[in-house]
Amino acid sequence: GAVVxxxxxxxxxxxxxxxxxxxxxxxxxxxxxxxxxQFPKQSLMLMATSNEGSKATYEQGVExxxxxxxHASLTLSTLTVTSAHPxxxxxxxxxxxxxxxxxxxxxxxxxLTVV
Amino acid sequence: AQSVTQLDSHxxxxxxxxxxxxxxxxxxxxxxxxWYVQHPNKGLQLLLKYTSAATLVKGINxxxxxxxxxxxxxxxxxxxxxxxxxxxxxxxxxxxxxxxxxxxxxxLTINP
Numbered sequence: 001g002a003v004v005x006x007x008x009x010x011x012x013x014x015x016x017x018x019x020x021x022x023x024x025x026x027x028x029x030x031x032x033x034x035x036x037x038q039f040p041k042q043s044l045m046l047m048a049t050s051n052e053g054s055k056a057t058y059e060q061g062v063e064x065x066x067x068x069x070x071h072a073s074l075t076l077s078t079l080t081v082t083s084a085h086p087x088x089x090x091x092x093x094x095x096x097x098x099x100x101x102x103x104x105x106x107x108x109x110x111x112l113t114v115v
Numbered sequence: 116a117q118s119v120t121q122l123d124s125h126x127x128x129x130x131x132x133x134x135x136x137x138x139x140x141x142x143x144x145x146x147x148x149x150w151y152v153q154h155p156n157k158g159l160q161l162l163l164k165y166t167s168a169a170t171l172v173k174g175i176n177x178x179x180x181x182x183x184x185x186x187x188x189x190x191x192x193x194x195x196x197x198x199x200x201x202x203x204x205x206x207x208x209x210x211x212x213x214x215x216x217x218x219x220x221x222x223l224t225i226n227p
Contacts, residue, residue: 109156
């Protein structure tokens with residue numbers, strides 16, 4: 001199957017700083033990328049959908065000024081958590097799919113801890 | 116709107132015995148359904164998917180699932196559990212345009 005690489009796999013940052021998470025499709029062109037958030041022992045909640053070259057579509061309740069998403073190329077999307085707070089600590093997972101494909105391929109996830 | 120309900124938050128079985136993880140879905144049109152597995156602090160791995168072809172779908176690691184439209188179910192089964200099957204399992208339905216809706220997850224524990 002296709003490979004999606006997410007980096008970093010874990011990060012610790014100070015409260016008030018910003019953190020960038022990268023999601024790369026290594027062997028296919030990802031026309032659509034999705035960003036999810038997962039709290040401990042809970043399911044994945046979709047945060048936003050991004051299409052290459054367009055502004056991301058955020059789910060209700062997700063602050064777009066806090067969670068900045070950029071999808072500037074067909075192989076890379078980034079999620080920047082701005083002015084991070086301890087309550088932003090979570091597991092963030094991206095997925096990517098190509099045009100017309102019902103299957104999405106997931107990155108390994110990023111464990112963010114804000115101290 | 117599409118939704119998924121995983122009927123058990125936690126399932127515990129003995130090694131070598133059958134596994135059954137239950138999933139019911141709600142969809143306003145013919146859905147695509149998936150089962151994913153997640154090991155601790157890892158991403159998600161696709162086990163199998165149903166996309167309107169054969170109703171009995173075989174996946175990796177000996178797992179299979181049967182799509183039953185009359186029961187709106189897509190239960191995941193495996194004849195004989197292995198210790199390495201211990202993980203979190205998610206039933207997922209598409210909500211059009213590749214958007215996935217996740218069930219709450221079922222944690223599978225395997226007892227020696």
